[in-house]
Amino acid sequence: MTKISRRGFFKLAGGATAALTQAPALVAHAAPAPAPAAHAGAALFFNPDEMRWIEAATERLIPEDDNGPGARAAGVPVYIDRQLAGAWGAGERLYRSGPWQPGEASQGYQLPFTPAELFRNALRGAREELQGRKEGSFETLPGARQDAYLESLQNGKQDLHGVPAHVFFESLLALTIEGYFSDPVYGGNKDMASWKMIGFPGAYASFYDLVDQHGVAYTRAPISMSDNGAGVIHLHPVSTQHSGKRGT
Amino acid sequence: MATKLAEVDAVLIGVGLVGTMLGRELTRAGLKVVGLERGRPQFTVPDFQGPQMHDELRYSVRKGLMQDNTKEAVTFRNRADQVALPIRRWESFLPGTGLGGAAVHWNGQTYRFQDSDFRMRSVTTQRYGARFADPELTIQDWGVTAADMEPHYDRFEYLLGVSGLAGNIGGKKIAGGNPFEDARRRGYPTPPMKEPYGSALFRKAAAREGYHPFPQPSSNLSQPYTNPEGMQLSTCMFCGYCERYACEHYAKSSPQTILLPVLLKDPNFTLRTQAQVLRINLSKDKRHATGVTYVDAAGREFEQPAKLVVLGSFALNNVRMLLLSGIGTPYDPRSGQGTVGRNYAYQTMSSVQVFFDEKTNINPFMRSGACGTVIADFVGDNFDHGPHKFIGGAYVGEVMTNGRPIEFHPTPPGTPAWGGKWKSAVVRHYNHTSVLNVHGSSMAHRANYLDLDPTYKDAWGLPLLRMTFDFPANDLRMSAYVTGKAVEIGRAMGARQVNGAGRKGPYTVTQYQTTHNTGGTVMGADRNTSVVNRYLQSWDVSNLFVIGASNFPQNASYNPTDTVGALAYMAAEAIVKRYLKSPGPMVQA
Numbered sequence: 001m002t003k004i005s006r007r008g009f010f011k012l013a014g015g016a017t018a019a020l021t022q023a024p025a026l027v028a029h030a031a032p033a034p035a036p037a038a039h040a041g042a043a044l045f046f047n048p049d050e051m052r053w054i055e056a057a058t059e060r061l062i063p064e065d066d067n068g069p070g071a072r073a074a075g076v077p078v079y080i081d082r083q084l085a086g087a088w089g090a091g092e093r094l095y096r097s098g099p100w101q102p103g104e105a106s107q108g109y110q111l112p113f114t115p116a117e118l119f120r121n122a123l124r125g126a127r128e129e130l131q132g133r134k135e136g137s138f139e140t141l142p143g144a145r146q147d148a149y150l151e152s153l154q155n156g157k158q159d160l161h162g163v164p165a166h167v168f169f170e171s172l173l174a175l176t177i178e179g180y181f182s183d184p185v186y187g188g189n190k191d192m193a194s195w196k197m198i199g200f201p202g203a204y205a206s207f208y209d210l211v212d213q214h215g216v217a218y219t220r221a222p223i224s225m226s227d228n229g230a231g232v233i234h235l236h237p238v239s240t241q242h243s244g245k246r247g248t
Numbered sequence: 249m250a251t252k253l254a255e256v257d258a259v260l261i262g263v264g265l266v267g268t269m270l271g272r273e274l275t276r277a278g279l280k281v282v283g284l285e286r287g288r289p290q291f292t293v294p295d296f297q298g299p300q301m302h303d304e305l306r307y308s309v310r311k312g313l314m315q316d317n318t319k320e321a322v323t324f325r326n327r328a329d330q331v332a333l334p335i336r337r338w339e340s341f342l343p344g345t346g347l348g349g350a351a352v353h354w355n356g357q358t359y360r361f362q363d364s365d366f367r368m369r370s371v372t373t374q375r376y377g378a379r380f381a382d383p384e385l386t387i388q389d390w391g392v393t394a395a396d397m398e399p400h401y402d403r404f405e406y407l408l409g410v411s412g413l414a415g416n417i418g419g420k421k422i423a424g425g426n427p428f429e430d431a432r433r434r435g436y437p438t439p440p441m442k443e444p445y446g447s448a449l450f451r452k453a454a455a456r457e458g459y460h461p462f463p464q465p466s467s468n469l470s471q472p473y474t475n476p477e478g479m480q481l482s483t484c485m486f487c488g489y490c491e492r493y494a495c496e497h498y499a500k501s502s503p504q505t506i507l508l509p510v511l512l513k514d515p516n517f518t519l520r521t522q523a524q525v526l527r528i529n530l531s532k533d534k535r536h537a538t539g540v541t542y543v544d545a546a547g548r549e550f551e552q553p554a555k556l557v558v559l560g561s562f563a564l565n566n567v568r569m570l571l572l573s574g575i576g577t578p579y580d581p582r583s584g585q586g587t588v589g590r591n592y593a594y595q596t597m598s599s600v601q602v603f604f605d606e607k608t609n610i611n612p613f614m615r616s617g618a619c620g621t622v623i624a625d626f627v628g629d630n631f632d633h634g635p636h637k638f639i640g641g642a643y644v645g646e647v648m649t650n651g652r653p654i655e656f657h658p659t660p661p662g663t664p665a666w667g668g669k670w671k672s673a674v675v676r677h678y679n680h681t682s683v684l685n686v687h688g689s690s691m692a693h694r695a696n697y698l699d700l701d702p703t704y705k706d707a708w709g710l711p712l713l714r715m716t717f718d719f720p721a722n723d724l725r726m727s728a729y730v731t732g733k734a735v736e737i738g739r740a741m742g743a744r745q746v747n748g749a750g751r752k753g754p755y756t757v758t759q760y761q762t763t764h765n766t767g768g769t770v771m772g773a774d775r776n777t778s779v780v781n782r783y784l785q786s787w788d789v790s791n792l793f794v795i796g797a798s799n800f801p802q803n804a805s806y807n808p809t810d811t812v813g814a815l816a817y818m819a820a821e822a823i824v825k826r827y828l829k830s831p832g833p834m835v836q837a
Contacts (some may be wrong), residue, residue, distance in 0.1 A: 044508055061666040067675045081399040093310065095321040095336040097704060103333040106326055106756035147667065154665075173666055179652040198614060200653050203302035205496065206485035207614035214445035215609045225299040227829040 001047065042078075045084035049101070050123050054080060056139035060146050064123030068197035069190070071176055077177030080119075089116035094096045113163065115171070116147075122168035125160025126153070185226045195222040249550040250541055256280045256518075259540055259554035260524045260761040261569060265348020265809070266560030266795045266816045268503040268511055269407075273820035275516035276556075277828065282552055284523040284542055287346030291609040292504050292605055296352075296494035298487075308492045313353045315343040315562075316651075322564060323711045326754045328581055328695065334666050334704050334712065340757040341493065341594075341765055343562045345357035347521055348503040350562060350763065351809070353493040353650055356467030356500050357619030358410045358812075360401050360807035363430050364629040368802060371629055372639055382722050386591055386692045388801045391773040395431040397814050400821070402433055404813035408501035409473035409481050412436035412465035419767050426462045428624045441470045441484065446602075446610050446682035447621040449668060452644035453740035459623040464647055466618035466811075467501035488650040490617030500617065520544075522702040524792040526708060528557055528573040528792065555822070555831075556791050560816070563798035567592075567698045567768035568713040576788050579697045581716070587779045591767040592715065593754070593803040596642070596688035596723040598731045599621070600748030601658050602738040604680045611679065612651030620647030622738075626688065626730045627805040638725040641805050642688030643732045644814035661747050682750070684738055686731045690766070690803040693720040698768045719753045727751040733818040764808050766800040771815075773835075784815060784823035790833045794821050 031088060043051050055077045064070030070076070093183055113121065114172045123213035130149070139233055150159075154173075155166035179188030181195075183203065189195065195202050203220035210216055252644040257279035260267040267283055272459070274281050290296070306312045323332035344350035359612060364371045368387045379532025381387065385577040414435040420582035423436075440463035443451070451461040467784040469485035475481070484499040498505050522545035529551065539553035559566050570576055570588050578592035604610065621747045622645030624630055633639055650656060658681040707780045728750030772778030775787040784799060791793050795816050804811075826834055 039491065062671055063668050065668055065671065079640060088310070092763045093318060093337065095317045097334070098702065101331060101333060104330065106754045107324055107333045108339065108758040109336050166325045178305060178309060178654055181644050183303060187303060194653065198653060198675055200651060203299045205302070205487045206483045207487065208483065211486045211614040212442045214448060216611065216707055217609055218611055225303060227299070
């Protein structure tokens with residue numbers, strides 16, 4: 001078990017969990033340009049300040065490098081904005097009846113916040129925390145200082161308007177990974193860049209002819225769900241499907 | 249005020265795998281049957297089609313096919329001295345919903361339990377003595393043997409069209425199959441699946457280590473198949489979207505592909521979806537079920553009288569329905585008395601990451617839900633437990649199901665959780681990592697049980713089910729031992745690095761492990777320690793049958809679905825051949 005996956009709103013899944021207790025090494029990075037909030041004008045949920053914070057933070061979580069684009073170029077901030085603006089942000093599939101108690105780590109998320117409320121409160125708290133330290137705003141800090149602040153959230157218990165810092169960090173990281181690797185129809189993973197980077201083929205429907213070609217180097221370009229069904233094999237015409245009576 | 253409907257011969261609570269099978273058997277026997285399914289109607293066309301089905305975010309991460317826990321959740325605590333709190337999002341286990349139930353989104357891993365599983369208490373005592381097992385473990389015999397189950401396993405596997413290689417046909421061992429399996433009357437309906445690369449590496453390494461690898465039996469089919477009901481299934485395409493997804497290809501055995509269309513044509517059958525059953529109604533003396541009360545999607549309440557009630561919902565919901573209906577005596581962990589909710593068990597899971605060099609393309613996305621290679625050398629009682637301080641076991645296998653990257657982006661231990669080093673490690677290892685599963689048994693324990701929560705309610709104002717569970721020390725010892733063996737096999741696969749450890753406590757609901765929740769309406773020969781008899785007939789209410797993994801007295805090393813299906817056919821046969829001719833208790837308590 002890892003610290004990071006215990007209390008998070010958004011589950012960090014898969015093989016990454018074994019590594020999650022490790023803090024990233026502190027390496028001096030060039031400060032990211034305090035770019036104008038490229039997507040703020042189109043944001044559905046975040047205000048411009050919040051969007052600048054999210055753009056800067058997600059880019060530190062998944063930075064641009066020789067492997068491929070970072071979170072910002074991949075559209076991760078747009079993804080997070082849309083998720084929080086929609087049903088998910090409002091608490092879809094989240095049991096929301098009280099009474100509210102903190103409980104044990106093994107009992108999972110027990111805060112009354114919806115994802116949208118959690119982000120809004122935590123972002124306000126994070127901004128105030130840095131202002132209180134006279135450090136200015138997160139998005140204008142040098143990269144290494146940004147990393148150090150994100151680590152302080154990752155490992156911290158400070159209260160961000162009711163949201164424990166580490167819970168906010170886990171939620172931010174999970175949403176960032178989702179946005180980076182999910183189908184581009186959700187607003188992130190622009191041009192399927194992350195799939196190209198790791199070699200994931202996306203929404204193909206068949207590898208029947210390749211699965212027993214052991215170790216084959218798979219080089220075909222990925223496809224998205226939005227690619228008009230390309231690569232999807234329909235083995236049965238619709239007309240052969242039985243239409244049973246449904247209900248009386 | 250409920251609208252009272254006309255009485256029918258039988259009502260099914262839940263139209264998933266069990267409900268569909270019982271519906272078919274009972275209508276075929278001439279009964280008028282109503283099936284009540286709480287979820288939506290859903291079919292291969294149009295509901296399961298690509299490319300929309302290939303949406304990792306919607307189905308894997310947001311759990312699109314699962315029970316909506318804004319309406320129905322489960323509360324959880326590790327120990328009875330804690331306050332149970334709602335599982336506000338599903339993670340550890342994922343109850344399905346909708347027509348076809350969890351058999352829509354399952355992986356199709358289709359194993360028979362062994363005779364030593366069905367006779368767990370007897371075999372343990374005979375082989376190791378009465379004092380060997382931890383006295384806190386409430387393991388017991390099922391009241392059936394593997395030989396009793398064989399015809400029902402056989403029939404169910406031919407309904408599914410399972411792809412596999414038999415290891416023991418009529419006592420004759422077959423090379424390449426599972427040498428530990430009990431005798432089966434004939435081979436699998438279809439040959440084994442193609443073997444993916446990582447599985448082949450595992451097979452060779454396991455054989456070199458002296459183990460007995462065999463192809464995982466699969467209900468994703470290796471070739472086209474027509475089952476005895478006339479349903480046609482197609483070949484699995486290894487698309488990598490199986491578990492948590494519905495199959496677009498008619499290649500995964502599910503109610504929609506093996507039976508439901510036949511049932512829906514039967515004029516004796518009526519399906520009502522979005523019908524939420526609130527309780528089973530009883531006669532005044534509580535010895536006879538008179539039908540059920542349900543609410544439709546618009547909130548209208550109905551009473552459906554029936555001569556026979558079949559409770560075939562998900563294991564946890566079977567237990568809850570009995571508790572909500574006041575049927576049987578709830579289990580009390582202090583006294584050990586009572587049976588409903590007793591012997592809740594799970595599965596003890598761990599995994600081993602096997603990191604290869606960059607020349608080894610594992611291609612994890614070319615997979616199906618059940619296409620790997622496993623060994624049974626450490627399953628159940630297939631090895632001598634004498635030197636070890638535990639009972640039970642696990643199968644080990646390279647049974648990867650996908651390379652979907654939100655869930656699967658393995659990095660070696662020591663890698664940061666984010667930043668440039670994390671990103672580089674993901675790129676380096678994504679296509680060069682294999683994962684071994686250690687799929688272990690779960691022993692019933694006196695302190696683990698299910699009851700009704702005193703505080704939290706569902707959308708209809710009824711108490712949620714409360715789960716009290718932690719891993720018995722026995723199971724953690726088992727997991728540590730078998731996982732150690734899996735690490736050795738991983739090293740023998742030619743890996744650069746291997747990472748894995750046995751399951752650790754406490755049990756947490758924040759991490760996916762498995763949806764193999766078992767027990768709570770246990771079957772058995774003694775009504776003091778079971779809820780249903782060997783025909784799955786309620787000891788308390790003889791015209792009620794309770795069917796599902798909730799019948800398991802403890803959970804075995806293997807996946808449960810083959811046994812659930814076999815139990816369903818066994819119960820159906822008993823109802824049709826015996827009960828209907830002479831309604832009443834089939835076993836005298």
